[in-house]
Amino acid sequence: MTDITDLVDIENGRLAGDMFTDEDIYQQELEKVWKRAWCFLAHDSQIPSKGDFFQTYIGEDPVMVVRQKDGSVKAFLNQCRHRGMRICRVDSGKAKAFTCSFHGWSYDLDGKLKNIPRQADTYPADFDNDRYNAVAVPQLVNYKGFWFGTWDKDAPDREEYLGSAKYALDGYIDRWDEGMEVVSFNRWVLPNNWKFMAEQPTSDMQHSEITHVSAATVLNKASDATARTLRGENPTGRQFFSDYGHSRGCRTHQLTTPTTSRSQT
Numbered sequence: 001m002t003d004i005t006d007l008v009d010i011e012n013g014r015l016a017g018d019m020f021t022d023e024d025i026y027q028q029e030l031e032k033v034w035k036r037a038w039c040f041l042a043h044d045s046q047i048p049s050k051g052d053f054f055q056t057y058i059g060e061d062p063v064m065v066v067r068q069k070d071g072s073v074k075a076f077l078n079q080c081r082h083r084g085m086r087i088c089r090v091d092s093g094k095a096k097a098f099t100c101s102f103h104g105w106s107y108d109l110d111g112k113l114k115n116i117p118r119q120a121d122t123y124p125a126d127f128d129n130d131r132y133n134a135v136a137v138p139q140l141v142n143y144k145g146f147w148f149g150t151w152d153k154d155a156p157d158r159e160e161y162l163g164s165a166k167y168a169l170d171g172y173i174d175r176w177d178e179g180m181e182v183v184s185f186n187r188w189v190l191p192n193n194w195k196f197m198a199e200q201p202t203s204d205m206q207h208s209e210i211t212h213v214s215a216a217t218v219l220n221k222a223s224d225a226t227a228r229t230l231r232g233e234n235p236t237g238r239q240f241f242s243d244y245g246h247s248r249g250c251r252t253h254q255l256t257t258p259t260t261s262r263s264q265t
């Protein structure tokens with residue numbers, strides 16, 4: 001097993017490149033990070049009414065987040081207990097139940113195995129369907145509309161896990177009196193380690209003035225403050241770290257909501 005002790009020099013802010021390429025380190029991360037961390041799964045506005053579902057991931061595990069008939073929310077591994085295919089093959093939508101497209105096992109909104117085609121003819125009479133319910137995400141909590149889940153039954157309480165990161169999260173969530181809602185989202189498939197993406201908004205704010213210069217050009221039409229920041233004229237900001245690996249970087253200028261569209265200017 002690769003020992004990361006020599007690869008990370010926290011005191012001097014140095015990180016060996018192997019941290020981003022070593023397959024053994026990645027496998028350790030799946031076990032030690034993704035199997036234990038509280039992960040954001042979905043926002044209330046993505047699953048507003050019964051039967052609404054959204055598919056996401058915890059690490060490499062596909063996870064379904066589903067609004068139940070009673071208004072509660074459940075999450076479970078999107079993997080059929082028969083032979084491992086995806087129970088549901090679309091990213092989001094509304095359903096009354098989920099039927100695996102391989103051999104037709106169907107599951108209720110809460111992941112309970114509901115029906116096996118021709119079960120009486122093909123399975124023993126004492127076959128226990130309850131043993132083959134979808135694997136539930138054991139801990140699931142809602143925080144200001146955001147659903148978080150973890151595979152770890154013994155994970156610390158989510159408030160404890162967040163620690164002082166709660167302040168940074170609240171600063172983002174509570175920014176608008178009207179609250180937040182998801183109106184659309186982008187998904188990228190990137191041919192690199194997950195940490196490349198994670199570090200951008202958390203510890204590498206310097207890249208934005210160069211990498212996003214084209215965005216700055218467009219934003220100049222819509223939001224002077226944002227464009228000025230992206231151009232580096234106001235490069236002030238804050239960097240935040242806390243226990244359990246939370247991190248966030250942010251600009252400190254006043255947020256400006258665009259009031260004019262490009263076509264109007």
Ligand code: FES
Nearest residue numbers: 080082083100103
């Ligand atoms: S793999 Fe799902 S029904 Fe067979």
